[in-house]
Amino acid sequence: MAAVALKNQLNAHIASMFAAGFLDKQFQELQILQDDGSSPGFVSEVVGLFIDDAEKITGLIAGLLDQPVVDFDKVDALVHQLKGSSASVGAQRVKLSCEQFHSYYEAKNRDGCVMALALLRNEFYDSRSKFQTMFQLEQQIEACS
């Protein structure tokens, strides 16, 4: 019973993430991919990769923006990569904030970039905590069964 309850909770949690715009259709695709094929833990694995990756990338971007002379091309590349990975995971909010980032480094607007990075990080941390909650629920379910 506990497992069922937890599962419901997990589903509700994921549904809320969708509702809040943290996730988009791509995440569903991943879920389907996981459920269809015999690849348990696939979603968690990818999301885990994403979290590590995004953490690293945001750190790198912050480092670049701290430089006296900002290499906007590098910022571009990093944001681009983050956008790609967030899109692949379905982390919609992160993806959207990456897109917002675009106009700032395009204009080589350093302050704008710093602000955009702050927004991006916010979104990322929010998403991350949601994902972590999701992980915890999954682990509990696994423990129960």
Next chain:
Amino acid sequence: MRTEERNGVAGAGRDQFPVGMRVLAVDDDPVCLKVLETLLRRCQYHVTTTNQAVIALRMLRENREMFDLVISDVHMPDMDGFKLLELVGLEMDLPVIMLSVNGETKTVMKGITHGACDYLLKPVRIEELRNIWQHVVRRKFSTRECVTLDTYEECNKPLSADSDYAYGQVTCGSPDQSGRPSKKRKEYHSEEEDEDEDSNGQDNDDPSAPKRPRVVWSVELHRKFVAAVNHLGIDKAVPKRILELMNVEKLTRENVASHLQKYRLYLRRLSAVASQQAGIVAALGGRDPFLRMDAFEGLQGYQAFTSPAALSSFSAHGLSSPRNNQAAVVIQGRSIHTGSVSSTTNNSIGDANKYHLSLQGNQHGKLAQGLATSLGQAQLQQKWMNEDNGDLSAILCGNSLVKGMPSTLRSVTSSTLLPQDQVECTQAKVAIQPSIRAPPASLELLEGAVGASSDPLESRVSQQGALPLCGFSGSRLPVHGPFNNNGATRLGDAFSASFRPTNDLTVARGSKVGASSFGGTIHLSPDTEQKYWSFGSGNSFRQKADESSADSLLDPKLVWSSSQLTSNVDAHHSMSQRSNNCSINIGHGARMFGQISANASPVVPQAKIDFLFSGDTSMARNASESSIPRLQTELSSSTCSFDGLLNSMIKVEKDDNAFGDDLGCDFYSLGACI
């Protein structure tokens, strides 16, 4: 990489393609890569992943046959995805799918123009991936029947290749019978790759492609095709009629239709190239200017004049004997250029058996030290075509041994004659008046690859409209040969691309399009000794294309190879082609005892180049009379020794009027001469 397993998978997939299709996924982003991999596996492809483009490239180079398809991210830190795409496109004929989160039109366009067969946006959906096998099939079918074209295209590719492999990779391996494009691309890589090819040669059967009887469009066959098309007119040519005209067994209408399609594309592309990228492309020999511009960067390195150029020549001995006869000599073999010191030479070879070796060298050859200095920018782009069968290799070996052959000049006549074009070349007479003391003269005719080449087509041009190089070898003859090349060249728009300014001769071109005349004087001091070679040749070519009249620049190269010439040699070379008469006038007024007048007219689409030799002293004199710029030429074979001379062979096949028989002349391969 467990090969057995792979093969097993591939074998299992043979029946149910695309299952087991071997895909290489490249993405620096671990998340994307993981998702992509999972998706691909779900499609039951056999997936290999890497997060570095460099590794991907290495894997592809080492295991060419291990992959059917490449999917690559666009943005990667170690190597731009476009770069990878380009390299893969150049080196192996694999379909590449680009992947990016960025769907801007500009970026997508860049991917497509770089040769991507598809451009997917992240996040990739499985529905899209389920369909990508079509690219593999399409690629195989599209390249299957136009082998000749492909072969020639590839001639040009190395020119635009990156420095990665553009240097020092002159190989002339022969392609496997299957003639698969991926194979052919190997040839201009390093030799180890050739070996690799050999080792992998057996299992090149691709599980993913059903077998189909394949027509090898050999040079000969292609010429027939072109002749038929010309006969019918390019607009009215239909496969059926062409087939009838060609009258070749086992050739189907479909084969012809496919080839015709390619041919038309090629013509179209040529004209497009001509109009847009004329100069650059012509000079650089890039295959497709639109696609390859980036790659041109790699050409910078070519500027260095590396090695003496080699010539291909065949020598006719005993020309002196029957003077008044004309013989038609058919040269089928064209020069092969092997192991050129300058690594810029790229050889691509067609099927050894059928294909005839075609080597294209983008050679910035320094013929002699003196030459280089005087010429400043002597860039040769030559395409050597070898149509030899079998014997060739032996000859080549012989040639390679002959190094530092005295006084070999080579010149490439570059005229781009398009097959379909009605090329009308005004007659030019080549009057060569070397001072020859020795009666037996060896006349070497070089067949000059017509130069041009920035197009796949171009390669054809050389194939078809090869201009004869006339080389005569005089040995021990001190030569001061002033050459004056006066070539009135008019390039039509369409031809400007094919027009090749790169010659040994410095050419002053008035304009690329329009009338350009060049007068070049070359002073060659082959040795420290003061020997000058000056070439004076008045060249006038006129080519009329269907659409536009174009005159292409003819650059004759004369090859003097040292042999003992003790006689006056008069050679009248005339190559007649369809309705095209091109003649080169090279007048050497020199301290020469002998006179050689060669009237060489480049021949076009028709298969063979006919040289008419009339060893007439009288003719030579006539030629000299004909107010042709005269130059002094002293040929000293011994004094003219070039470093690392590359010798190329032309194999001469005798026509019905066997030259040797009628005239009592024997043709020897260069190696044999020396």
